[in-house]
Amino acid sequence: MKKTVYFLIVCLFTSCVSVKNYNENLEKPIAADKLKEDVNFAYLKLHQFHPNLYWYISKDSLDYKFDSLKTTINKPLKPLEFYLKLEPVVAKIREGHLRVTIPTRRLTKKEQKYLLTQKGLFGRYNFAIDGDQLFVLDNAEKVPNMQVGTEILKINDHPTLDYLKKYRKLITSDGKNQTFQKYYLAKSWSSFFTYENGILDSVKLETKYQNEIKTFYLKREKISKVEKKVEKVEVKKKQQQNKNSDYNVARKLYNRSLTFEKKDSSIAFMKINSFSNTRSAKFYKESFATLKKAKTKYLIIDMRNNFGGSVAEINNLYSYLTDEKLKFLNDIEVTSNKSMYHADYFNQVPNLIKPLAAIAYPFYLVGTAFSNKEKDGKHYLRANYKIRKIKEDNFKGKLYVLINGGSFSAASILPSKLKGDKRAFLVGEETGGANDGSVAGRYSTITLPNSKLKLPISLMLFQPNITFTNTEKGVVPDKEIIPTISEVLQKKDIELEWILNDIANQK
Structure with a gap:
């Protein structure tokens, strides 16, 4: 018992010292030549791991921007000052998933406890x-x-x-x-x-x-004990009421929901705020069974302000929207047959199950090795994202999809595939994610040696199985409707209104 208490005291003291040292380092300027080394290191790792680095920018242009950045570093800078110089250059690569992690001050236990109140x-x-x-x-x-x-x-x-x-x-x-x-x-x-x-x-x-x-x-206002208790009860109630809708505590809304616009159930509205994949398989199974039973003729799927998420979830949702055995995604391009060995395998694993993850790691390496293939001088991971079996409850009616600039990553890939298949009519604004694919998935987080800035680099190029537009743009809607700021603030949904009017005209 004494040893345990002593161990905990040591851990607590070490943690406090670690936070203090980390925060002090954020205030220490770093020599200009050291920062230039970091710029070179960042470029080297981008070239090593990013599978489509020159998709939206030429090599000459990117080289020029990195060289120009180094000429502006002529005095020592603090990590945040260096970040504000480096990140705008990385942003010129024009990959939405690629960004330097901003250096932030760590909180002490006391500060964390205070903010919770x-x-x-x-x-x-x-x-x-x-x-x-x-x-x-x-x-x-x-x-x-x-x-x-x-x-x-x-x-x-x-x-x-x-x-x-x-x-x-x-x-x-x-x-x-x-x-x-x-x-x-x-x-x-x-x-x-x-x-x-x-x-x-x-x-x-x-x-x-x-x-x-x-x-x-x-x-700031203090959270009263009554407010905390009421919120806890309310959250638990929402989580229990619609488990498969996946209540998002941070955003205070459900990640997905299904409602009907008409009493006769002829028009259904499916809102997806995030492809979290939590209980998504059960949600879609129940939802499409409901649509089939209700003989729903029109389905509106709203992916506006959805920043993306699970590729497995959009692949599963797609399987309910087609009655053909089609390939959803092409094989996933990577830079080499060894790049996935550098993925952040342990970073996303909770501490409690890291011992189990360590045991499973050799199997991950073997699986990665067997999934690699080479074609035309490029390296790929074999993708299993295709329709193997037609769903009994697949939706056969008219499909509308709502999109806007907040539709990103997975929420761009799915509309792109549906438009490429001519399966859905898209309404709204050009998506924030690209029409022809996205570099996303697993990351390899690089730590720059001197500034200690983190640079997470996506390792995988996901592309829908479509005829590419090569426009370097997002998914363009079939009917463009962009609300004014006045309409946004008044909560007027003019895009949904247009779809409902279009359906009424068809009837």
Whole structure:
């Protein structure tokens, strides 16, 4: 018992020292020649692991940008200052999954415990962006002075548009399209702000609502015991009520749902906020059985603001939308037959089951070796993403898919395949993810030797089995409808309205 207590004390002390040392290193400038070594190292690893590095940028152009970056590093920089130089150059590769991890201050146990008792600042709201303007989209807690439609003009006397311009440079979509940035920035700008300014207990805001300008302080509030208890009960209730819909605690919504637009069940609406894959097989099995029993004629699948997720889930969903034995994805391209050995195998495994993961690791290596194949001088992993058996409950009616710039990764691959098969009619805005595929899947996280910045590099090129457009753009809708910021703030769903009118006209 004494040894156990002693061990725990040592671990706690070591952890505190580790956090302190890490945070101190974030404030230490790194010599310019060392940072240039990091730039060279990053480029080398990108070339080694990224399977389609020159998809959207030529080698000469990328070489020039990396060389130009090194010429701007003429004095020592702190890790965050170096990040703000390196990340915009990596973003020029125009791969939405590829970005340097921003260096952030680690929290002590005491700070973590304190934040658990506090409500957030900006994290309590959802936002919408129009150009360089930032608006409050949702205020579920009805915090004073933050009505839906409020524009945030300044934060701590600094113009909001300056923050948005700075952070937009750190974000890229796939290829040439520009639709993804505003959706991702609306979700992430407050995180960038916190990384830059630290965790604050209050901020001074200048806002505008209905032409009235206000200045006030937005402050953290303590979570009462009653509120914590009520929230815990509410979350548990939602999780139990619709288990297969997969309640997302962080976003306070279900990852997937199925409803009917008409009493006669002729029109169904399936909303998918994320391809989390948690209980998804059961959800789709039950949902499509319900659609078949209800003799539903029209199915609307909403993938707007879905940043992607599991390829296995979209492959399974696709199998309910076709009555042909088609291949969903091509074989997965990698840089070499050894690249998958560098994947972050243990990083995504919880500490409790890492011993089991270690036992299974040799089997992973053997499986990876046998899945490799070479064709025309390129290396591939054999993909099993194809329809082996036609689903009994596959949907045979008219299919509409709603997309926008927030449809990314897996939420671009599936619409691309459905459009390529001429199976669905797409409505909305060009997707943030590319039409012809995405470099995603497993990552190899590289640590730059001097700055210690993390660079996760996707190892796998996923491409739908379609005739490629080679436009370097996202999935383009059959009917483009882009709501104005006024319609967004008023929660007017003009894209869905168009589909319902189109169906009514058909009837």
